[in-house]
Amino acid sequence: MKLGLQVKLRQTIAPQLIQSLKLLQMPLLKLEQLLRQELSVNPLLEEVETSEDIETPPSEKETEIDPQLGKIDWGEYLGEESEFRVRGEKEEQEDKRERPTVVEKTLGEYLMEQLNFNKLSEDEHRIGEYIIGNIDENGYLSCSLEEIIEALKVDPEVAKKVLKLIQSFDPLGVGARDLRESLLIQLKERGLEQSLAYRIVDQYLNELDKKSLTQLARSSGAEFEEVQKAMDVIRTLSPKPAAGRFVNAAFPLVPDLIVEKVGNEFLVFHNDKNIPRMRVNPAYKELLRKNNLTSSETKDYVKKKLEQARWLLNAINQRRSTMVNVMGSIIEEQKEFFEKGPEYLKPLIMEAIANRLNMNVATVSRVSNDKYVQTPHGLFEIRYFFNSGLTKDDGQEISKRHIKSMLELIIKEESPATPLSDREIHTLLKKKGINLARRTVTKYREELKLLPARFRKRVTKEKNKLLEKEEEKTNSSPDGTS
Numbered sequence: 001m002k003l004g005l006q007v008k009l010r011q012t013i014a015p016q017l018i019q020s021l022k023l024l025q026m027p028l029l030k031l032e033q034l035l036r037q038e039l040s041v042n043p044l045l046e047e048v049e050t051s052e053d054i055e056t057p058p059s060e061k062e063t064e065i066d067p068q069l070g071k072i073d074w075g076e077y078l079g080e081e082s083e084f085r086v087r088g089e090k091e092e093q094e095d096k097r098e099r100p101t102v103v104e105k106t107l108g109e110y111l112m113e114q115l116n117f118n119k120l121s122e123d124e125h126r127i128g129e130y131i132i133g134n135i136d137e138n139g140y141l142s143c144s145l146e147e148i149i150e151a152l153k154v155d156p157e158v159a160k161k162v163l164k165l166i167q168s169f170d171p172l173g174v175g176a177r178d179l180r181e182s183l184l185i186q187l188k189e190r191g192l193e194q195s196l197a198y199r200i201v202d203q204y205l206n207e208l209d210k211k212s213l214t215q216l217a218r219s220s221g222a223e224f225e226e227v228q229k230a231m232d233v234i235r236t237l238s239p240k241p242a243a244g245r246f247v248n249a250a251f252p253l254v255p256d257l258i259v260e261k262v263g264n265e266f267l268v269f270h271n272d273k274n275i276p277r278m279r280v281n282p283a284y285k286e287l288l289r290k291n292n293l294t295s296s297e298t299k300d301y302v303k304k305k306l307e308q309a310r311w312l313l314n315a316i317n318q319r320r321s322t323m324v325n326v327m328g329s330i331i332e333e334q335k336e337f338f339e340k341g342p343e344y345l346k347p348l349i350m351e352a353i354a355n356r357l358n359m360n361v362a363t364v365s366r367v368s369n370d371k372y373v374q375t376p377h378g379l380f381e382i383r384y385f386f387n388s389g390l391t392k393d394d395g396q397e398i399s400k401r402h403i404k405s406m407l408e409l410i411i412k413e414e415s416p417a418t419p420l421s422d423r424e425i426h427t428l429l430k431k432k433g434i435n436l437a438r439r440t441v442t443k444y445r446e447e448l449k450l451l452p453a454r455f456r457k458r459v460t461k462e463k464n465k466l467l468e469k470e471e472e473k474t475n476s477s478p479d480g481t482s
Contacts, residue, residue, distance in 0.1 A: 028271065326363075326368075347399045419453040
């Protein structure tokens with residue numbers, strides 16, 4: 001008997017829990033799509049335009065129905081509390097503002113669309129899908145062509161043909177296996193296959209850090225000015241062709257939450273004015289009355305759809321309250337950020353918020369991923385506020401994002417003629433009391449999508465000759481110092 005009760009409880013709780021977790025993970029646009037789909041498939045759900053449309057019916061709160069179906073609290077489903085509400089009068093005024101659009105496609109989806117535009121055989125399409133599935137977020141193919149051929153047992157020539165096709169897709173340089181191949185693809189697609197820039201990338205890419213422009217001109221047999229122009233072209237190429245392309249805030253994003261300062265407090269609001277407000281359709285109430293002539297099959301169907309509607313409405317309300325609570329706790333922990341700006345962001349881990357709210361870390365993670373919040377300082381992904389940090393030599397805690405801002409500023413203020421290497425940036429940060437490994441500096445620079453020093457260098461012919469003379473003088477001195 002005890003086991004039977006446990007099984008019954010699992011069957012009752014599990015679907016609602018699954019529904020809640022599913023909705024909690026969804027960003028706003030996907031949530032809207034899901035709810036509109038539910039409206040189309042569940043006849044007991046209906047969309048209402050205003051809160052006046054959903055007053056509780058004047059009839060009794062509980063409606064007696066057939067004994068095997070039990071009692072249904074219609075007031076719970078038909079009253080105002082069942083509506084997926086918004087921010088009241090303030091938000092009604094904001095409805096007049098134009099809603100931003102959002103690019104939802106992933107890189108894989110975008111590439112598959114292009115693949116489907118081509119007339120391919122079944123094998124070619126299968127190869128194409130496999131290749132696209134192995135392209136990472138930066139646009140690089142993460143496995144070799146030989147591995148693809150072995151995995152799919154296909155003709156090598158066919159595999160090469162399909163890879164070449166995908167490498168012609170947008171974004172330029174996608175599907176390459178290394179930096180050199182990506183840059184060459186980008187130049188070729190621009191019609192620069194016969195250019196000096198193409199030859200430099202093809203033959204001298206690994207030497208750009210070591211050779212000055214004059215040396216490069218000498219090696220390539222080109223004039224200094226021609227090499228300068230070629231390097232200008234190379235600097236316009238993307239070392240990571242797809243990085244940030246599909247998640248960059250340059251594409252308008254719809255925030256799930258909005259943080260506004262009201263008086264001396266920061267308040268959290270839902271940006272759900274475009275989410276359908278729903279309730280259970282009261283017309284189906286009559287079908288479940290005890291003494292009507294509705295068949296038991298119909299009543300069972302209505303009861304099933306009613307339960308699904310209840311789970312959905314409860315899950316929506318749970319999603320809203322969880323997101324508000326998490327964001328409210330983040331504001332408390334990151335008060336200086338909201339008062340003064342991003343440079344005051346503190347180190348914060350998800351466990352701290354989870355402990356504060358007495359919830360699971362996984363729940364905080366679901367709230368944070370792929371969801372955005374509009375703040376007085378701009379639009380941020382919620383997970384932005386969670387970041388590791390380190391302690392400076394003076395004992396002050398500093399966040400990883402603050403370090404990145406400092407690194408970005410150092411590069412912005414460097415001399416174009418003598419851009420700083422990652423090792424030199426590492427030394428400068430160390431002087432400021434920030435002890436990072438040099439490889440971490442490189443990692444942060446790459447995450448900021450900043451090019452290596454060799455791609456940032458720009459000097460005049462005269463300055464380049466002076467640098468060469470200084471370099472020769474250093475190399476010729478006995479102790480290796482100038």
